[in-house]
Amino acid sequence: xxxxxxxxxxxxxxxxxxxxxxxxxxxxxxxxxxxxxxxxxxxxxxxxxxxxxxxxxxxxxxxxxxxxxxxxxxxxxxxxxxxxxxxxxxxxxxxxxxxxxxxxxxxxxxxxxxxxxxxxxxxxxxxxxxxxxxxxxxxxxxxxxxxxxxxxxxxxxxxxxxxxxxxxxxxxxxxxxxxxxxxxxxxxxxxxxxxxxxxxxxxxxxxxxxxxxxxxxxxxxxxxxxxxxxxxxxxxxxxxxxxxxxxxxxxxxxxxx
Numbered sequence: 448x449x450x451x452x453x454x455x456x457x458x459x460x461x462x463x464x465x466x467x468x469x470x471x472x473x474x475x476x477x478x479x480x481x482x483x484x485x486x487x488x489x490x491x492x493x494x495x496x497x498x499x500x501x502x503x504x505x506x507x508x509x510x511x512x513x514x515x516x517x518x519x520x521x522x523x524x525x526x527x528x529x530x531x532x533x534x535x536x537x538x539x540x541x542x543x544x545x546x547x548x549x550x551x552x553x554x555x556x557x558x559x560x561x562x563x564x565x566x567x568x569x570x571x572x573x574x575x576x577x578x579x580x581x582x583x584x585x586x587x588x589x590x591x592x593x594x595x596x597x598x599x600x601x602x603x604x605x606x607x608x609x610x611x612x613x614x615x616x617x618x619x620x621x622x623x624x625x626x627x628x629x630x631x632x633x634x635x636x637x638x639x640x641x642x643x644x645x646x647x648x649x650x651x652x653x654x655x656x657x658x659x660x661x662x663x664x665x666x667x668x669x670x671x672x673x674x675x676x677x678x679x680x681x682x683x684x685x686x687x688x689x690x691x692x693x694x695x696x697x698x699x700x701x702x703x704x
Contacts (some may be wrong), residue, residue, distance in 0.1 A: 460693055462496045462685045497677035502684045506664035509688060510638035511645075514658050519563055524629040525604070526564035527655055528555040529615055529636040529644060530571025530585035543588045548637050550661035552589060555635045556596055558658065564633055567593060568622065570606040570615045612640070612694075613703045616647035623653070637661035639688060643695045646704030663687065 458464070466489060473485030495501060532552060534544040545552070558564045569586040584607035593603060606622050609615045623629055636644045638659035645657055663684055698704050 457690050460689045462682055466493055496682050496685050499678050499681050500674045502681040503664050505688055510662060510664055511641040511659040519633060519656055520631055523564045523631040523633045525566040525568050526555050526558050526633045526635055527568045527570060527619060530589060533585045533588045535582045543592055548661040551635050551637055554658060554660035559598060566602045568604045568619060570609055570619045572607045572609050612643050612647050616651035620651040620653055633658050635660055639663060639691050643698055650704055
């Protein structure tokens with residue numbers, strides 16, 4: 448039930464839905480007092496949600512800052528890579544499709560190649576309500592990509608039951624209980640997701656070092672001079688950020704963090 452409700456909440460937190468709803472009300476309401484207010488409200492919301500600088504400031508405040516390599520242990524026993532970066536709805540299924548968050552996969556590979564982690568734990572089943580028939584778990588797909596990148600199968604552990612961040616932590620803790628030699632770990636996930644992930648892993652009794660990846664924000668000085676001009680990308684970024692902030696609040700309320 449929680450999994451289904453989370454998908455419903457994801458839909459309700461869509462900024463595009465808010466804009467369409469507010470604009471629709473403004474066009475349908477005949478009240479001379481409320482109609483212009485709704486239409487002006489829709490215009491104001493549109494200007495806010497399409498402003499690159501505003502969403503970038505919000506992302507800078509929410510995302511965990513980058514961690515320098517020298518801040519990590521010289522050699523951790525394993526890196527914990529969270530899934531949520533593949534696209535199972537795309538055909539054909541003879542390859543692996545990845546999204547922008549695939550940066551966390553590349554960072555995990557970087558840590559392994561740099562000798563900072565000795566093993567890789569991939570955690571994640573499927574985040575879809577109804578996974579398409581014949582699709583593999585996300586963990587298996589990332590396992591395939593790591594193998595293609597030359598990571599030996601002997602150093603990869605796969606947890607493919609979890610469907611959300613809380614289960615990532617719980618099932619990874621159970622996996623680690625079966626591998627007592629793995630004591631030091633590095634948690635790798637997207638920067639905007641790290642707050643919730645770190646809280647869940649701590650609640651599960653784990654204390655991994657963190658290595659955020661997949662940044663949606665940019666440095667302030669990297670913004671172009673026309674950063675105040677409306678654009679379509681901020682609308683998508685607000686949706687990602689609001690969904691994560693709501694997820695964090697719900698997890699906190701339920702005691703998962």
